[in-house]
Amino acid sequence: MSASVHVEVTVNGERRVDDVEARLLLVHWLRDELGLTGTHVGCDTTNCGACTVHLNGESVKSCTVLAAQADGSQVTTIEGLSSGDALHPLQDAFWEKHGLQCGFCTPGMIMAAADLLERNPNPSDDEIRHGLEGNLCRCTGYHNIVEAVKAAAGKGVPA
Amino acid sequence: MTSVGQALKRKEDPRMITGRGYYTEDITLPGMLYATIVRSPEAHATITSIDTSAAKERDGVVAVLTGEDMAGDFAGPIPMVWAPPGVEINTPEHWPLKRGEVKHVGDPVAVVVATTRGAAVDAAEDVFVEYDAKPAVVDPEQALEDGAPLVWEQFGTNKTHEWAVAGGDFDAAQAEADVTVEHRYVNHRTSGAPIEPRCSVAEARAGHLTLYSTTQIPHIARFILSGMVGVPEDRLRVVAPDVGGGFGAKLQVYAEEALVLALAKRLGRPVKWTETRSEHMTTSHHGRDQIAYVTLTAKRDGTVTGCRARIVADLGAYQQILTPFIPTLGFPVMGGCYAIPSIDLHFTGVFTNKMPTDAIRGAGRPEATYWIELTMDKLARELGMDPLELRRKNFIPKEQFPFETALGIVYDSGDYQGTLDRLLENFDLDAFRSEQASLRQQGIYRGVGFSTWVEVCGLAPSRAVGPQGVGLQAAFYESANVRVTPTGSAIVYSGASPHGQGLDTSFAQIAGDILGIDPENVQVLHGDTDQGAWGWGTYGSRSLSVGGEAIARAARKVQDKAKHVCAALLEAAPDDIELVDGKYQVRGSPDKSMTMAEISGAAHIPPNELPTDIEPGLEESSFYDPENFVFPFGAHACVVDVDAETGKATVVRYVSVDDCGTPINPMLIDGQVHGGIAHAIGQALYEQVVYDSEGQLVTGTFVDYALPTAAEMPHFETDRTETPSPTNSLGVKGVGEAGTIAATPAVVAAVHDALQPLGVEWVDMPLTPVRVYEAIQAAQGNGSGPRASEQGVDLGEHGGGAAGSGPTGPDEGGAA
Numbered sequence: 015m016s017a018s019v020h021v022e023v024t025v026n027g028e029r030r031v032d033d034v035e036a037r038l039l040l041v042h043w044l045r046d047e048l049g050l051t052g053t054h055v056g057c058d059t060t061n062c063g064a065c066t067v068h069l070n071g072e073s074v075k076s077c078t079v080l081a082a083q084a085d086g087s088q089v090t091t092i093e094g095l096s097s098g099d100a101l102h103p104l105q106d107a108f109w110e111k112h113g114l115q116c117g118f119c120t121p122g123m124i125m126a127a128a129d130l131l132e133r134n135p136n137p138s139d140d141e142i143r144h145g146l147e148g149n150l151c152r153c154t155g156y157h158n159i160v161e162a163v164k165a166a167a168g169k170g171v172p173a
Numbered sequence: 174m175t176s177v178g179q180a181l182k183r184k185e186d187p188r189m190i191t192g193r194g195y196y197t198e199d200i201t202l203p204g205m206l207y208a209t210i211v212r213s214p215e216a217h218a219t220i221t222s223i224d225t226s227a228a229k230e231r232d233g234v235v236a237v238l239t240g241e242d243m244a245g246d247f248a249g250p251i252p253m254v255w256a257p258p259g260v261e262i263n264t265p266e267h268w269p270l271k272r273g274e275v276k277h278v279g280d281p282v283a284v285v286v287a288t289t290r291g292a293a294v295d296a297a298e299d300v301f302v303e304y305d306a307k308p309a310v311v312d313p314e315q316a317l318e319d320g321a322p323l324v325w326e327q328f329g330t331n332k333t334h335e336w337a338v339a340g341g342d343f344d345a346a347q348a349e350a351d352v353t354v355e356h357r358y359v360n361h362r363t364s365g366a367p368i369e370p371r372c373s374v375a376e377a378r379a380g381h382l383t384l385y386s387t388t389q390i391p392h393i394a395r396f397i398l399s400g401m402v403g404v405p406e407d408r409l410r411v412v413a414p415d416v417g418g419g420f421g422a423k424l425q426v427y428a429e430e431a432l433v434l435a436l437a438k439r440l441g442r443p444v445k446w447t448e449t450r451s452e453h454m455t456t457s458h459h460g461r462d463q464i465a466y467v468t469l470t471a472k473r474d475g476t477v478t479g480c481r482a483r484i485v486a487d488l489g490a491y492q493q494i495l496t497p498f499i500p501t502l503g504f505p506v507m508g509g510c511y512a513i514p515s516i517d518l519h520f521t522g523v524f525t526n527k528m529p530t531d532a533i534r535g536a537g538r539p540e541a542t543y544w545i546e547l548t549m550d551k552l553a554r555e556l557g558m559d560p561l562e563l564r565r566k567n568f569i570p571k572e573q574f575p576f577e578t579a580l581g582i583v584y585d586s587g588d589y590q591g592t593l594d595r596l597l598e599n600f601d602l603d604a605f606r607s608e609q610a611s612l613r614q615q616g617i618y619r620g621v622g623f624s625t626w627v628e629v630c631g632l633a634p635s636r637a638v639g640p641q642g643v644g645l646q647a648a649f650y651e652s653a654n655v656r657v658t659p660t661g662s663a664i665v666y667s668g669a670s671p672h673g674q675g676l677d678t679s680f681a682q683i684a685g686d687i688l689g690i691d692p693e694n695v696q697v698l699h700g701d702t703d704q705g706a707w708g709w710g711t712y713g714s715r716s717l718s719v720g721g722e723a724i725a726r727a728a729r730k731v732q733d734k735a736k737h738v739c740a741a742l743l744e745a746a747p748d749d750i751e752l753v754d755g756k757y758q759v760r761g762s763p764d765k766s767m768t769m770a771e772i773s774g775a776a777h778i779p780p781n782e783l784p785t786d787i788e789p790g791l792e793e794s795s796f797y798d799p800e801n802f803v804f805p806f807g808a809h810a811c812v813v814d815v816d817a818e819t820g821k822a823t824v825v826r827y828v829s830v831d832d833c834g835t836p837i838n839p840m841l842i843d844g845q846v847h848g849g850i851a852h853a854i855g856q857a858l859y860e861q862v863v864y865d866s867e868g869q870l871v872t873g874t875f876v877d878y879a880l881p882t883a884a885e886m887p888h889f890e891t892d893r894t895e896t897p898s899p900t901n902s903l904g905v906k907g908v909g910e911a912g913t914i915a916a917t918p919a920v921v922a923a924v925h926d927a928l929q930p931l932g933v934e935w936v937d938m939p940l941t942p943v944r945v946y947e948a949i950q951a952a953q954g955n956g957s958g959p960r961a962s963e964q965g966v967d968l969g970e971h972g973g974g975a976a977g978s979g980p981t982g983p984d985e986g987g988a989a
Contacts, residue, residue, distance in 0.1 A: 035291065042290070051199035052192015054417070056368040057450035061875035064368055092192035105190040109182055112840050115848065116673030117189030118369040118417025124190065143883040150875065152368050152418050153673050155851030155912075156883035158844060 019082040025050070026094025034081045040074075041065040043081035044091060052092040052121045056150070063149030066122035067091045073129035075122075075148070092121035095128065104128055104166040113162035115153030123149045127163045136167055174754075176682040176692050177903075180840035184677045184697070194415045197372040197387050202443035205374070206235055208433060209293040210446070211283040211300045212455070213275035216311070216526040216868025217324070218304035220273060220282060228285055228299040233292030236440060237300060239283045240270035246435040248403030251428060253492035257644035262334040262522070265325050267491045269401075269428035269435070275304070276324060276490035277526050278870050279455035281428055286436055286444060309526040309868035313487035314464065316523050324490055324524035333488055333497055333522035338504055340579035341515030343470075346479030350470035354551045359937045360540040362462035362487070362862040363855075364872075365533045366880055367672075369417020370448035371457060373430045375437035382438060383410045386430055389419040389670055390710035393647075394426050395702045397494070401431045402438065409434075413700035416672030420852070421532035422457045423672065424712040426494055451873045459862050460533020462487040463500055467544045469552050475566045477552070479515040480508050482544065488522045489529035496529045497522045498645065502537030502713075503629075505582040509545035510589045510627040510806055511567035516579045526868040532712060534852055535913040538628045546624045546918035550925075561597075564625050565590060575801075575899070584627070584804045585906075588896050592830045593625055596808040599892055600828040605812070613930055618815040619825070620929070622922025623808065626915040630714035630907035631803040631900070649715070650798035652706040653723035655684055655731050657791040659777035661770025663688055663695040665728075668708010669720035670700045674909060675841040676716055682837055683721050683903065687728035688735070689755045689769045706794060714805070714907025717837065722901040723797035730793035735772045738791075741783055742767065742775060803898045803906035807831035809850075811919040815927040820946025822858055822924045828890040831911055835897045835904035842908050847889050849912020855881045856913075857920035861939045928952075 018033045025048060034043055044050045044067070053076060056064035065076040068090040096102040104124050107113065114120040123146065130137060130145040137145060142163045143156065151159060188194050225237040251267040271280050283300050287293035308322035315321055316331040324331055347353060374385040382404055388394050388411070395411040402409075416423060429446050436444040448457065463486045470479040486500035500520050508516045549567075553560035568589040569576045576584045605621055612619045632638060635648035652668035665684050669676060677697040685692035698704055708720075736750040739757040743750075749760045758766035775783060776791040812826035827850060836842055859879040863871040872878040897904030917938065924940050925933070932952035936944050950956035 037291070045199075046201070046290075049201075050192070051196075052194070054196070054369070055198070055447075056370065056417075057875045059450065059874045059876050062368055062450075092190075096191070101190070108190050109186040112183065112675075112844050114186060114189055115675065115844060116367065116369065116418040117185065117194050117415065118196065118367070120189050120194075121192045139888065143886070147882045147884045150368055150880050150882060152366055152420065152852070152880065153848045154844060155847035155849075155889060156886045157847040157889045160883065160888075 021081055021085040023084045023087055023089055025089045026091060036080070036082055038081045039077055040079040040081045040084050041076035044076060050091050050093050054118055054121060056118065061150065062119070063126055064119050064122040066125040066149060068125060068129065073126050092125060095124065102128070103169040104162070107162040107166035111158050111162040111165055113154065113158045119149060119151045123151060123159060130163070131167055139164070175686045177686050177837050179682070179838065181678055181682060181692060181838055183675050184681060185675060196369060196415045196417055197374060197385050198447055200374050200385050200414070202374065202376055205443040205445055206286045206288060206440065207290045207293045208436060208444050208446040209285045209297040210281045210429070211285065211297050211302065213278060213280040213282055213304070215275055215304045215306050216278050216309035217307040217322070218275050219307065220271070220275065221303045221305050223283060224301040225283065228296040231292065231296045231299060233288040234285065234296045235288065236286040237283065237296065240268065240272035243270050243435060244272065246439060247401055247431065249400045251401065251426060252397060252494065253496060254494050254646045255498040255644055256640070256646055257336055260334055260336055262492070262497050263325065263328045264492045269432045277528055278868060279452070279528060284432060284436065286440065311525055311527065311864050311866060311868050313485050313523040313525055316525050324526055331524045333524055335519065335521050336501055337519040338580060339517040340581060343479045343481050343515040343517035346470045346515045347468070350478060351473040352471045352552065352555050353468060354548060354555050355466070355468045356548060356551060358465045358467060358544045358547065360461045360463045360465070360543055361938055362459050362530065363533060363860050364454055364459055364862050364878060365420035365422030365457065366453065366878065367418030367420055367422055370450060370453050371423065371427065371429065372445070372447045373433045374443060374445045375433040376443040377437040377441060381408045382434055383412065384430060384434055385412045385414060387416050387423050388413045389416070389424045389672060389712055391670055391700050392668060392702055392708045393710055394430065397426045398431055398434060402434045410703045413670050419672045420534040421460060421536055421712060424532050425458055450875060454862070454873045454878055455870055456528055458493050458529050458531035459489070460530055460536065461540060462530050463540050465540065465544045467548050469548050471552055471556065473556070475556055475558050475563050477511055477513050477567045480513045480545070481517040482507060484518070484520045486520060486522050487525050487527065487530060489525060489527045491529045493529045493531045496531050499530065499532050499536050500540070503541035505580065505629040505802070506538060506627050507541045507545065508578055509542070510569060510587065510625055512569045514579055527864055534849065535910045536713070538910065538914045539853065539917055542624065542626045542628070542914050543917045546626065547922060550922055561593065561623060564593065583801060585801055585898050585900050586896050587627065587804060587806050588832065588894065589625060589806060591894050592806060592808040592832055595830045595892060595894055596810055596828060599830065599890060600810045618817055618927040618931065620813055620815070620923045620925065620927025622811050622919040622926055624915050624919035625808045627804055627806040628911065628914045629802045629804055630910060631718035631799060632713035632715045633719050633799045633802050635798050648798065649709055649719065650796050651720040651723045652708045652794065652796050653720065653727040654705055654794045655724060655727040655792065657688065657731060657769060657773040659774055661690065661768065661773050663690050664698060665695060665724055666698045666705030667720050667724060668706060669716040670708070670710045671716060672711065674711065674716060674845065675838065679717065679837045679841055680721060680724055683725050684728045687725060687732050689752045689757065714909040717905045718803045718898065718901055718907055719797060719799060721837070721905060722799070722903055723795045725903055726797055727793045727795035730795065731791060734791060734793065735769060737787055738772050738776050738783065739767045741787065799900050801900045803834065803900050805831065805833045805906040805908060805911055807911065807915060809915045809919045811916065811923040813920065813923040813927055815924060815945060817931060817949055820942040820944070820949060822940050822945060824854055824887045824920065827887045829915070830892045830894060831908065832894045832896050833908040833911065834906035835895060836893065837903070837905060839893070842893065843891050845908045846891050846912050849910060850889060850916045851881055851886050853913045853916030854886065854920055857917045857938055858940050859885070
């Protein structure tokens, strides 16, 4: 059993304080300790991107970040992307354009796309495809994901 | 306005886009324990000892159990359910934990249960298992040779069974043929690879067990697992919550499902097991892995007279529930969409020291389409005929439907000329050929491939597929329960078990229209054996044509009762009540009408005016067993560029016209087609499960098994024709597997068309850069020729040959 580490992290705007195993992955802390199960785990090798969250405003694969490394950081998960009943334009666009089927890759895909649009508000199709290369989807063939990101970009994301 | 035919946004999505989906891994129960499985690193070995003492001493460990320890926990082994009349299939006992011998890498030998994930994984590393390795057999054709190592000595052979079906006189066709073409096709081993790994959570309370599991078949799972763990079905509930994709990989009853149930029962605490991705690659069943020797015979004018295939299917080390049946599942369409008077098919199943194969998206039909379409191309070349002209000459004409094939299969409806004509409206072949010629002059190798495909789906008809048909020990009807609440909402329970198909939406459209309720107010439930009637689940593109029709039939019964209630209250005859724009009204007197909410209120709280012979309540069920399959079809064109310097093939355009009968929700149809084509492009160009010559799995992660990313996929140009199926009242066919069934031959033909000026005759899938490069070199007189795609050869490449995603895509690193 590895040593425990004290962490203070702002998750979706809320300060969370915990003592975690040094080896605990951020994704397991979010899912198992904080109950934020919208962030998923799909592989062991940081390939699939289902666990993508924002760490200090940039997308990271939370299976490759230790909870301890997030100490003092701001973390945003899919649950915190929008507030109240309002949807983030990307969430709305994924719904509108049928950008999801089984929904398992979707939270990570939306978080990766949000970061992409932050960096490049009006990406070309090719830039979207390469920008989301680190997020795997087995259902959609990516067609409608690209359509959704384009639609959201057209709506002037990010706010 | 009816909602059927409209592209309604999905009812499933609001929870999924906000992170409020509810997948099995999201479930945490009070006192829950975590299980980790100790697996064999050997492909074939005798277990000589297992030392669990160190593991048991670790903090947090609750139990460490071997196959011997748990021998009494299971009442039965994992069953295989195909018993074809007159054919014996060698089927070894298959227990959740192995005793004595292991038969493939990943075979489970012990389980560790602990209070945290980490403690369970740590302790599993302290379970010491000694093995005495035995020779492994990996290549299915070598496995059939005399003297090959035997996977199961008790059978004296690696052959599991032979199965044959024929119609017409192929021998005569061959004797009289002007032209005969033959080819050996390898349809290599692939993984379903849903992004959600498998997960099972079991709970035991006072003799009642509940299993939450990532399954496509909750009701079948309850039936089988009740036998495996020795619990009557009334005390076992199986729930499939949101399931993150299946693709057939979750059409199974797995060892781990029985194991967590047995552990929860034994330990009295909930137990969760979550598959790692490397476990998925190792021990979730694989698909395909067939070698087909195909012969087509024809007259000089291009009339195809006969089709013969000798198929060797690598089944792996055990029989999972449908393992030996899957290669056979494509047989009804092994003549393709052509009127071929003689068809002769023979299947041989083979044991190897690999994970069993079973159904993966398409399951037998992608293999069939692959070889019939590519052999038609070869025949066209042999005849000096245009390949599309050859197809047109042999298409079953649309006026001949329903059409009985040489095998006695009745294709329900079709218009193969129609989809090809539409395809060529959307894809200008003449323009392409001139573009291709000018690109070749610039050293750019562009090619086009076509697939005019037909498939059989909608499993379905129990009499054809069941015990007295091809011999599955099952039936294939589907159930539906339709209930209207007192305030006029509807609750629909379906025995289908969707996991991404959007059936919450399309089923609501079907039921809503028939009931006169906005689909927004129709809640579709499924995947819980305590909620609804027995159901057969979601696979084989059956949910709409069988499950959807069952819902339509139950909803019509509800509508009929609603009309009786309405008629009684409006003092009219039931036959005079019509449903118009959501109102039940008296024909000719639209001012006399009731809404469903008013009718249902009266049905639930009956006023005295309602005759007592009308039962209270508003709920009906249906069990629908179709009389035939359904046969979707279409025409696809794929354009690829091949980089002759690197061998890399890139899909630059994909155009498809599919016909799945009457559309319920066209947006969902397009989505299914996109995903299916992407899956097939993955198989054709990137993905392969590879074992080395000693049976070690080489492709154990998404680093080695190259799932396509957004960067490799083209923009899909989809279109549709609509030829209703006469099999069901909705006119629908299936579409979930269409893309995987249609697309591999189009992609492979396109690459070969691109390579034609370089003199390359043939390259087996997957058409990775290294394979294509070596084929080009060999054709140019350099090197030793294209590498074989057989299993058990040290390929020196990993699956698709490159990382699947992230910073390295298939166009970087890996095999290229």
